[in-house]
Amino acid sequence: MSRLAEIKRFVLDEFAPDVVADDLADDFDLLDNGIVDSLGLLRLIAWVGERYDIAVDEVELTPDDFRSVEAIAHFVDSHLPLLAQEGLR
Amino acid sequence: MAIGYRDLRSKVARAAELLAGLPGEEPLAIISHKSPEGLALVAASTHLERPCLLLPVDLGARSRAALLDQAGCRFLLRADTHAVEEVRAPAAAPNLDGVSLLLTTSGSTGIPKIVPLPRNATAAFIDWAATEFGIGPGTVVFSYAPLNFDLSLLDVWTTLAKGGHVVLAEQDRAVDGKYLLGVFTEAAVEVVQAVPLFFRLLLDAADGRSFPAVRELVSTGEAMPPALAARLPEAFPNARLRNVYGSTETNDSFIHDIDPVAGVATPIGRPIDGVRALVVRDGQVVTGAGSGELWTATPFQSGRYLDPALTARGWVDAPTGDGTYFRTGDNVTRDADGVLRLDGRSDLQVKVRGVRTNLLEVEHVVTAHPAVHEAVVLGLPDDVAGHRLHAVVRLCPDATLNSLQLRQHCATRLPRTAIPSTMDIVFDPFPVSPNGKVDRAAVQASLREGVREHVAAR
Structure with missing residues (x-):
């Protein structure tokens, strides 16, 4: 499963289990549309940190980084540990 | 900064x-x-x-x-x-x-109610709050609530009026405990008023650290869970711990010291000086011990809504003949000592992350979706948020709806706290009670029994 698909799977499982992946556009605004609320945002950030081994506590992050599936994937891409980026892990 | x-x-x-x-x-x-x-x-x-x-x-x-x-x-x-x-x-x-601020509060028709606050009411409140909590030049006060909440009249405006130092927590990050701890410790906060959720997030993030500079701690918005109250003395060793009860319409009306080891919910207590309170049952004022709806009149009140039709329902001339009272919609019991306890709402309101949310308002909005035939919105108890909203929806024939579409629809019409976080679709008509109204308790019971199939069309 691609990273984008994996993120989408998590978002749907966690916040909209009745929705199929094709019905969630990559750029759909999860925050403005009330899919991910402020407590949900914390769960999402914690999952991203754990799943991709990103020290989310130490990274400067804003809600915009988690606004859509696409934005989350971009955030992950730019914060992956160096080794993982080089494909060594 | x-x-x-x-x-x-x-x-x-x-x-x-x-x-x-x-x-x-x-x-x-x-x-x-x-x-x-x-x-x-x-x-x-x-x-x-x-x-x-x-x-x-x-x-x-x-x-x-x-x-x-x-x-x-x-x-x-x-x-x-x-x-x-x-x-x-x-x-x-x-x-x-004579009006200074217009605040808003949850309504039942899908549109918030506008509460016009007279200038002399806000001035009276600022004087009371400054005296009650010792807010003066240099006092460090923490502001957790959003700026449009009546709570900001204390946190922000009383502090600035008296030359104090207000520490602002960003609304966007209001449930991020680590962030809150950071802001809370930027300056030596002396006075803090917030909903129980805040104290829980702060103490969880603080990991045993204490806040000796705090001398006034005010919990408000909803009842503080006894287990959380029990953690306060250690974290705030020098603070007087109090619960304040009020509403946007009247601002603060009751205050009571929290007994952290009581093991039961803190009473709302007794009226603040200058506040009049009635317990009313079947149109009769209950004197002495007893239960009924709480009506309040405060020196800080708006006395009306902007919409006269709403005013006629929410504000009443008391049978006691001493002016206009606000019908709080809260049921209370007064004990023999004159201390009041909350028994719940006389209408369908719940607190979601400390924000008063009218279930009928949400239902009204959900039902306005073209795919929806009828809907019931329930406030399900939630450990962290207090309540979370769950919509049970019956669709029109041949219509389809998923929870993304429903929430997108709600998001343009409601504040975020009022957007249902989960949804079930049902196909049978809702159970009705003998008076012909939807039997909400039965709908909720069917959820617990798992009778309703949770839609998970993957």
């Missing part, structure tokens, strides 16, 4: 110049971002004695438009950037003589 009064004054002066250029008498609508710029804009507006309508930052666009209409606002301003938008032609504004 801290700013001093000199900087704040120059921000207020610049904002006042901007506002002076906006013609007309209509109230100004302000999207209430909590920042020095936002505070300056509201301060400038009250300085110019131009009433302002403080809008929640996260209010859906349609509700916002309805509020602007109702208040007759011509200009909409963003508190963070001071950007001005002319939203309608000049028109007759409602009579707002």
Whole structure:
């Protein structure tokens, strides 16, 4: 499963289990549309940190980084540990 | 980043110049971002004695438009950037003589109610709060609530009126415990008022650390869980712990010391000095011990809604003949010592993350979706949020709806706390009670039994 698909799977499982992946556009605004609320945002950030081994506590992050599936994937891409980026892990 | 009064004054002066250029008498609508710029804009507006309508930052666009209409606002301003938008032609504004702020509160028709606060009411509140909590020059006060909440009259406006130091927590990050701990420890906070959720997040993040500088801790918005109350003395060793009860319409009306080892919910206690309170049952005032609906009259109250039709339902002339009382909708029991306890709501309101949310309002909005035939919205107890909203929806024939579409629909019409977090679709008509109304308890019971199939069409 691609990273984008994996993120989408998590978002749907966690916040909209009745929705199929094709019905969630990559750029759909999860925050403005009330899919991910402020407590949900914390769960999402914690999952991203754990799943991709990103020290989310130490990274400067804003809600915009988690606004859509696409934005989350971009955030992950730019914060992956160096080794993982080089494909060594 | 801290700013001093000199900087704040120059921000207020610049904002006042901007506002002076906006013609007309209509109230100004302000999207209430909590920042020095936002505070300056509201301060400038009250300085110019131009009433302002403080809008929640996260209010859906349609509700916002309805509020602007109702208040007759011509200009909409963003508190963070001071950007001005002319939203309608000049028109007759409602009579707002003597009004300083227009706040909003949850309604049952899908549109929030506007609460106009007279200038003398906010002034009386500021005097009371400063005395009660010892807020004066240099006092460090923490501001957790959004700027448009009545709680900001204490946290922000009392503090600034008395020359104190207000520490602002950003609304966007209000459930991020680590962030809150960081802001809370930027300065030695002496006075803090917040909903129980805040204290829980702070203590969880603090990991055993204590806050000896705090001398006044005020819990408000909803009952503090006894298990959380029990953790307070260790974390706040020098603080007086109190619960305050109030509403947007009347501001604070009851205050009571929290007994952290009581093991039961804190009573709302006794009325604040100058507040009159009645317990009313079947139209009769209950004297002495007994139960009924709580009616309050405070020196800080609005006395009306902007919409006279709503005023007629929410505000009443008391049978005691001593003026206008607000019907709180809260059921209470008064014991023989005159201490009041909350028994619950007489209508369908729950607190979601400390925000009063009317289930009928949400239902009204959900039902307005073209695919929805009927809907029941339930407030399910939640450990962290207090309640979370669950929509049970019966669709029109051949219609389809998923929870993304439903929430997208709600998001333009409701504040975020009022958007259902989960949804079930059912196919049978809702059970009705003998009086023909939907039997909400039966709908909720069927959820617990798992009779209703949770839609998971993957």
